[in-house]
Structures are given as structure tokens and as C-alpha cells.
Amino acid sequence: xxxxxxxxxxxxxxxxxxxxSFWEIIKLNIHLFLCKKCGLYSKQNSIMTKCYEKHxxxxxxxxxxxxxxxxxxxxxxxxxxx
Amino acid sequence: xxxxxHILNPNNWVNLHADYLFNYTISRVxxxxxxxxxxxxxxxxxxxxxxxxxxxxxxxxxxxxxLKRKIIDYYRKINSVKGKAEVKMNxxxxxxxxxEWIEERVPNSWGNEIEKNIENSELSTALEKCxxxxxxxxxxxxxxxxxxxxxxxxxxxxxxxxxxxxxxIIHRARTQLRKCMEDNWFNN
Numbered sequence: 001x002x003x004x005x006x007x008x009x010x011x012x013x014x015x016x017x018x019x020x021s022f023w024e025i026i027k028l029n030i031h032l033f034l035c036k037k038c039g040l041y042s043k044q045n046s047i048m049t050k051c052y053e054k055h056x057x058x059x060x061x062x063x064x065x066x067x068x069x070x071x072x073x074x075x076x077x078x079x080x081x082x
Numbered sequence: 083x084x085x086x087x088h089i090l091n092p093n094n095w096v097n098l099h100a101d102y103l104f105n106y107t108i109s110r111v112x113x114x115x116x117x118x119x120x121x122x123x124x125x126x127x128x129x130x131x132x133x134x135x136x137x138x139x140x141x142x143x144x145x146x147x148x149l150k151r152k153i154i155d156y157y158r159k160i161n162s163v164k165g166k167a168e169v170k171m172n173x174x175x176x177x178x179x180x181x182e183w184i185e186e187r188v189p190n191s192w193g194n195e196i197e198k199n200i201e202n203s204e205l206s207t208a209l210e211k212c213x214x215x216x217x218x219x220x221x222x223x224x225x226x227x228x229x230x231x232x233x234x235x236x237x238x239x240x241x242x243x244x245x246x247x248x249x250x251i252i253h254r255a256r257t258q259l260r261k262c263m264e265d266n267w268f269n270n
Contacts, residue, residue, distance in 0.1 A: 004181020006173035010253040017227065017252075019234065040189040041260070047192075048260055050200055051209055056229045058206040064114055066104050066121075074118075075096040078125050082092050 003031045008038045009045075016049045087137035090144075095125050099142055103149055109230045110153055110240070112222050120156065124149040157241050160218050169217060172257045187261060192268040199268060212262035216255055223248060224255040 003011070008031040014020040015028065032039050066074075100121060107117040127148050135144060172187040174180050199205065213221050223241065226232045227248070238245055 004173070005183050006181040009172075009257060010249060013253045013256045014249055016256075017234075037183050037188050040191065041257075044189055044192065044260060044264075045256070047196060047200070048256065048263065051205060051263065052228050054200060055206045055209045056231075059229055063105075064108050064117075066100055066118065070118060071096050071100050074100060074122055074125070077122065078092065078096060078129070081126060081129055 001027060001030065003027050005031075005035060005038050008032070008035065009041050012038070012042050012045055016045060088135075088140050088144075089137065090128075090132055090135055090141055092125070092129055092132070095128070095141075095145070099145055102142065103145060106146065106149065107153065110222070110226065111156065112218070112225055116156075120149065120152050123152055127152070153240070154242070157219075157222075160222075169220060169254045169258055170261070172254075172261070187257075189260065190264060190269065192264065196268065205267070208267045209259075209263065212259050212266065215262060216258060220251055220255045220258075223251045224259075227252060 008028055011020050011024045011028040012032075015025060020028070028042075032042055103121045103124060104117055107120050108114065111117050111120065124145060128145055131148070139147070170187070172184060174182050174184060213225065216224065219241075223237060223243075226237050227234070234245055234248060237243075238248055243251075
């Protein structure tokens, strides 16, 4: 039943994607109840997830794409080989 | 199902497929120039392999199949080369204290302005820097899972890793990112 901090924080990370199992969550909660360091990690982990969400939205708004110039170069290089 | 036989026309490849192939690649390799090179290589490889095209698949499907192999080759390469970036250990890996936090990596409190910090428009830039400090494979797996939100199974299939590998990578990436953001953002 007893987890190390490494194992507990692993489950904590997995749970951010809602992929930790029921038993893992129970074991994690027991550990978090007893361990302040991992408790803080868990709290900050949810904040980090929010940051990643923000970052994701930002990435969607600034979609990386090929510019026309790059495509022209690509086309030129391809045509030399046709 | 159409019985129409598809044909290849390399003169139109860039026009018709470059954007599509690029979008496919950029969500999997995390680097603009590299993605561009992989697309260009795919076109070259397509030219060479034109004689093998049987017309069963559409031109795009056929090109994507080539591109997928190029991406897999690239993953193999970063797997075998030791990256310059390293993942810092957060926990003792052996001895009596195995699995416990290493002192200087123990989380610190982040002060009171967390919400404001999250709303700050420069957050993304700081985070991007931290992600770039990860070994490439870690950055790719982390981004595919967290930013692109691929299914675990799909990432494992594409990168040829097991689910437990994936979670170890995610765990190490997230603990390193937490520390990096603590040092450079939350407690700056």
C-alpha cells in the first residue's frame, strides 16, 4: 500500500490526464495525507495543468505553418528532380 | 468504394499536400525546420518510389505513408543519440532513501500571485523555454500528450514505446517543468 514520493508523484501526474486507476488514486490520497512535500507537488501540479491549458490555447492561435516562400522553394527543389 | 485508379502528379504535390503534410509533422516533431525538411524528404522519396505506386490509395494517403516512415526514422535517431539536454533527477534512485525527494528539488511554495501569473500573456513564452530545455524525446512525448492531446495508445504506437515508458517520461518531464517554472516564473 505504501508509496514512495517518486511513485506518488507519478500517479499524481497520470491523474492530470484522468488515466490513473481507482486504486492508484486511493493509494495516492493516503500518501498525500501523510506527506507535505507531495501534497504541495499535487497542488502545484493542478496549477501547472492550467498553465499547459493556457499554452495550448496560445499554440492553437499561433499555428505554425509553411509560408509561401518556403513552399515556393520546396516546389523549386522538387521540380529539379522530376 | 470507387474503383477509380489514382494517379500521381508531382508537379502539384507542394500545392496540394505541403500544408497538410506539414501540419501532420509539426504536431509530432516540435520543430519548424525539421518538419519542413521531413516534408521535403517525403516528396523526394515519393518521386523515387513512383514506380511502386499501384493507384489503390489516393496520392495524399500514399504520401502520408511515406512521411510516417520518415518520422519513425527520426524517432529512432533521437532514441539512439544521447541528447544534449538532460532530465534532472528529482528523487533518489537507490540506497536507503530511494524514491524520496532530493532536497534541492523539493517543491517550494509559490507565493500569492499565482492566478495573476497564469493570466500573464508571457506565460507561454516562459513555458516554451522550459519545454525546450527537456531532452527532445521528452519534449515530443510531453507535447503530444498534453498539448496535442493524442491518445496514450496512439503515442505509444507511433513512438514504439510502452505505456509505462510513456508515464515515466511524462512524470520526469512534468517534475522538471514544475521546477523550471518555479525557478523562472512563479518565484522570479
